[in-house]
Amino acid sequence: MLTLNINGRPHPVEAEAATPLLYALRDELGLNGAKFGCGLGQCGACTVLLDDRPILSCITPIAVTQGRQITTLEGLGGIDHPGPVQRAFIAEQAAQCGFCIAGMIMRAEGLLRRNAQPSDQEIRTHMRANLCRCGTHMRILAAVRRAAQAVRSAGVDTPPTQDARR
Amino acid sequence: MRLRRALFGVLSVVLLGAAGFLFFSRQPALPAMQPASAVSFERALIAKGAELALIGNCNVCHSKQGGAPYAGGRPLKTPFGTVYATNITPDAETGIGVWSETAFLRAMREGVRRDGAHLYPAFPYDHYTKASVGDLRAIYAFLMTREPVRAETPNNELPFPWSERALIAGWKLLYFKAGELKPDPTLSAELNRGAYLVEGLAHCGACHTPRNHWGAEANDRYLGGGDIDGWHAPALNGASPAPVPWTSEQLFRYLTTGFEPPHGVAAGPMQPVANNLGMVAEQDVKAIAAYIGAMLGPATANRRPAPVAPEAQATSRPAGGDVKTANSDGAVIYAGACALCHEPTGQGFSAHGIALTSSKVVAMADARNLTHVILEGIDPPKASPAALMPGFGAAFTDTQIAALMAYLRATFSNQPAWSGLEETVREARQSAREP
Numbered sequence: 001m002l003t004l005n006i007n008g009r010p011h012p013v014e015a016e017a018a019t020p021l022l023y024a025l026r027d028e029l030g031l032n033g034a035k036f037g038c039g040l041g042q043c044g045a046c047t048v049l050l051d052d053r054p055i056l057s058c059i060t061p062i063a064v065t066q067g068r069q070i071t072t073l074e075g076l077g078g079i080d081h082p083g084p085v086q087r088a089f090i091a092e093q094a095a096q097c098g099f100c101i102a103g104m105i106m107r108a109e110g111l112l113r114r115n116a117q118p119s120d121q122e123i124r125t126h127m128r129a130n131l132c133r134c135g136t137h138m139r140i141l142a143a144v145r146r147a148a149q150a151v152r153s154a155g156v157d158t159p160p161t162q163d164a165r166r
Numbered sequence: 167m168r169l170r171r172a173l174f175g176v177l178s179v180v181l182l183g184a185a186g187f188l189f190f191s192r193q194p195a196l197p198a199m200q201p202a203s204a205v206s207f208e209r210a211l212i213a214k215g216a217e218l219a220l221i222g223n224c225n226v227c228h229s230k231q232g233g234a235p236y237a238g239g240r241p242l243k244t245p246f247g248t249v250y251a252t253n254i255t256p257d258a259e260t261g262i263g264v265w266s267e268t269a270f271l272r273a274m275r276e277g278v279r280r281d282g283a284h285l286y287p288a289f290p291y292d293h294y295t296k297a298s299v300g301d302l303r304a305i306y307a308f309l310m311t312r313e314p315v316r317a318e319t320p321n322n323e324l325p326f327p328w329s330e331r332a333l334i335a336g337w338k339l340l341y342f343k344a345g346e347l348k349p350d351p352t353l354s355a356e357l358n359r360g361a362y363l364v365e366g367l368a369h370c371g372a373c374h375t376p377r378n379h380w381g382a383e384a385n386d387r388y389l390g391g392g393d394i395d396g397w398h399a400p401a402l403n404g405a406s407p408a409p410v411p412w413t414s415e416q417l418f419r420y421l422t423t424g425f426e427p428p429h430g431v432a433a434g435p436m437q438p439v440a441n442n443l444g445m446v447a448e449q450d451v452k453a454i455a456a457y458i459g460a461m462l463g464p465a466t467a468n469r470r471p472a473p474v475a476p477e478a479q480a481t482s483r484p485a486g487g488d489v490k491t492a493n494s495d496g497a498v499i500y501a502g503a504c505a506l507c508h509e510p511t512g513q514g515f516s517a518h519g520i521a522l523t524s525s526k527v528v529a530m531a532d533a534r535n536l537t538h539v540i541l542e543g544i545d546p547p548k549a550s551p552a553a554l555m556p557g558f559g560a561a562f563t564d565t566q567i568a569a570l571m572a573y574l575r576a577t578f579s580n581q582p583a584w585s586g587l588e589e590t591v592r593e594a595r596q597s598a599r600e601p
Binding site: 017060 | 232495498499501502503506507518553554556558560561562563566
C-alpha cells in the first residue's frame with residue numbers, strides 16, 4: 001500500500017503503483033478538484049502541484065510521488081475560504097463552462113509560487129500547457145495577473161482590470 | 167607529460183596567432199553606404215531570397231527567444247565560449263543597414279565583417295561560401311527589405327586567446343576553403359541540387375558533422391553525427407543510428423512536416439529546421455532528401471527494429487540498467503505514464519505516441535536526446551498532425567527518469583544498456599527549458 005502526501009496530510013491508497021495520480025485522487029480519495037479531460041496529458045484539466053511544480057496528474061503514476069508533496073485545488077482553499085488565486089479567478093469571472101479552471105488555477109499557482117512578478121509573456125508561456133475551449137483566455141490571463149498582484153500584496157482585492165470589463 | 171601538452175598547446179596558439187597576423191590578419195574595411203530602401207530590389211529577387219534564407223536557417227540563430235526575427239542576440243554556446251548571433255535586420259546602427267552588397271557577399275563567402283575583422287566560424291561561412299553569388303544576392307535583397315530593428319548584440323563571452331579575432335585568420339588558413347560548390351557531372355541534376363543545398367546554405371554539417379579540437383568540421387567524418395545545444399545531431403551517413411532505415415520519401419516528409427512515423431518527430435534544435443523547410447519549394451527539399459538519402463546508403467545488418475515486446479513486458483523488470491527502487495521502477499513509470507499513448511507494447515498509435523521500437527532516440531548510442539524529450543516534451547511541429555508530447559521534468563526525479571530510460575532501452579531497442587544515466591539527466595536538466 002502506498003501513502004500519498006496531499007495538501008500536508010498523509011493519505012494511504014489501495015491503488016497499484018502504476019495508477020495515474022488523478023484516478024487515486026478522484027476514485028479513492030474523493031478529491032474531485034482535478035478534472036479528467038483527455039487522459040493523455042494534452043489538455044491540463046488534471047493539473048496538480050508536485051513539490052510546488054505543476055504536473056499532469058492523469059499521466060503521473062502514484063509511484064513517482066512517494067515522499068513528495070502533492071497540492072490539489074482543495075489545498076488552496078474551499079468555497080468558504082478561497083485562496084488568493086481562486087479569489088482572483090472569481091473576481092475576474094474567468095470561468096465559462098469551468099471545466100478547465102481547476103487546472104488553470106493550479107498551473108497559475110505553480111507559476112506564482114516560483115515567480116510572484118511574472119511578465120505577460122511569462123504568464124502566456126507558462127499557461128499554454130492548459131487548454132480552454134470556451135475561449136475565456138483573456139479573462140484567465142487577467143485572473144492570473146490579478147492573482148499575482150494579490151499574492152504580492154498578500155491578499156488585498158483590487159478592482160477588475162480592463163480585460164475583464166470588456 | 168602534462169607540461170609537454172600544455173607547452174604544445176601554448177606553442178600552437180602562438181604559432182596560429184603569428185601565422186594569422188603574418189598572412190592576412192585584417193581585411194580592409196568596406197565603406198558604409200546609405201541604408202538601402204525597399205524599392206531598390208526586385209520583388210522576385212526578394213521572394214527568392216526569402217526561401218533561400220529559410221533553407222539557410224538564418225532566422226534560427228539570428229533571433230533570440232521572444233525577440234524579433236533576424237534581430238540577433240541568441241547565445242550560441244561553443245566549447246570556446248559563448249558567441250552571440252548578430253542583428254541582421256537593416257538597422258543602420260545595430261544591424262547591417264549600412265552594409266553594401268559587396269560587404270554582405272564578403273561576409274557570406276569569406277567570413278569577414280564590414281569593418282574588416284574576421285567572423286567567428288559559429289557563423290557557418292564555411293558552408294555559405296559554397297552558395298552561388300546569385301543566391302547570396304537574393305538573400306541580401308530579402309534581409310535588406312526586413313523591418314529594421316534596433317537591437318544591440320551582446321558582447322561575446324570568449325576567454326583569451328579566443329577573444330582575439332586575429333586567431334581566426336590562422337583558423338581559416340587551416341580549415342577554411344572559400345569558393346562556390348561546382349556540380350559533379352557524374353551525378354543527377356537532383357543530387358547536384360541536393361549537394362549544393364546540403365553542403366552550402368542548409369549547412370547540415372554544422373550540427374551533423376563532428377568537430378575537431380579547433381572547432382572545425384572533421385571532413386573525414388562528414389555528416390557522421392555531431393553535437394548541438396546539449397543534443398546529439400545523429401549521423402546522416404552509413405553510421406545512422408535509425409533502427410529503421412530512412413528512405414528519401416520519408417526524409418522529405420520528415421523535413422517538411424517535422425513528423426514521420428516510424429522514425430519520429432523533429433525535436434530540439436531540429437524542429438525549427440523542419441518548420442523552415444515546410445515553407446520552401448518542394449523540389450528543393452526533395453533534392454535535399456535525395457542527397458541525404460544517398461549519404462545514408464543501404465541499411466546495414468544491425469539496423470533493424472527491436473522485436474515487438476509482448477504486452478506483459480510493460481510490467482516485467484528490465485534486463486539491465488540503473489538503480490531501481492520501489493518508487494523509481496522504470497516498468498511501473500512506463501505503465502502509468504508512457505503506455506497511455508505509446509501503448510504497453512511500445513507500438514504507439516497513429517499520430518499520437520510514436521512507435522518506440524523504431525524510434526531513433528531510443529536506439530542511438532547517445533542518451534541525451536531521449537533525456538531532453540522526457541524532461542521537456544515535444545511541441546508538435548508547425549505542419550504536423552503529431553500530438554504534443556508532455557514534458558515530465560517536474561513529475562519525475564533524475565533517478566526516476568534514469569530508471570525509465572534504462573527500461574525503454576532494454577525493452578524497445580536491441581542496443582546495449584546506457585551507462586551513467588543519472589549524470590546525463592542531471593546535466594540535461596541544466597539546459598532544459600521548463601515543460
